[in-house]
Amino acid sequence: MLQILEFTKNNIIATRAKDNLTETDIQKIHPLIHNIVNRGKKVRWYFEMENFSGSKLNAFWQDLKMDMSHADDYEKIAMVGDKKWQNWITQFMKPFTNAEIKYFELEEKEEAKEWVS
Template identity: 30%
Template sequence: MIEVLPQTQGDLLAVRVSGELTNADFDQYREKIRDRMKATGSARLYYEMADLHWVKPGAAMENALLDIVHGREYGRVAMVGNKAWHEWAAKLVSPVKKKGVRYFEVEEREEAMRWVQEGE
C-alpha cells in the first residue's frame, strides 16, 4: 500500500509504503513521480517504509527502470526504514539518482523530512 503524505507539494513527493507492494502500487507511485517531474522539471522524494513486508519482483523491476531513465532528474531522496534490507535497498538505488539517496532510521523520520525539504 502507498499512502501519499500531506507534506507532498511542489516538487516533493512524500509517501509511506507498507504491507506488500504490488504492480498497481508502483504504477500509482510512478505516475505521481512523473506528474511532479512534468510540473516542476524535477522531483524530491521522501520514501518511508513502515511495516513493509514484501515487494513483488516484477513491480520492483519496473520501478528500477523508471529510476534508471529518470534518476538524474531527482533532487534529494530520503528513504526511511527499520530493517537491514531497507538500508540495503537505499544503497542499491543510490547510484542512479543525481543526488544519491540518504537513508534514515524510522526514529529519524523528522530529520529525514527536514533534510529532503531543504531541496538542492
C-alpha cells in the same frame, strides 16, 4: 500498500509503504513523478517503510526503475525505516539514480522531512 502522504507538495513526493507493494502502487507514483518533471523540477522523495522484507522492496524498485528515462530526475531521496536496511537500500538505489540518498531511522521522520525539503 503505498500511501501518498499529505507532505506531498511542489516537487516532494512523500510515501509510506507497508507490507506488500503492487503494480497499482507503481501506478500511483508515475503521475506524481511526471507532474514534477513536466514543471521542470527534480523529484525529492520521502520514502517511509514499515514491515518490509528485502524481496518486497527489491521488486518495487525494480518495477519503478524500469522507466530509466527518469534516472536523472531525482534530486534527493530520504529512505526512512529500520536500521537493518540502511546499507542494502543505499547500495541498491545508487545504480539507477544520481540523487543524493540518505537513510533515516523511523524515529528520525521529522529530520528526514526537513532534509528532503
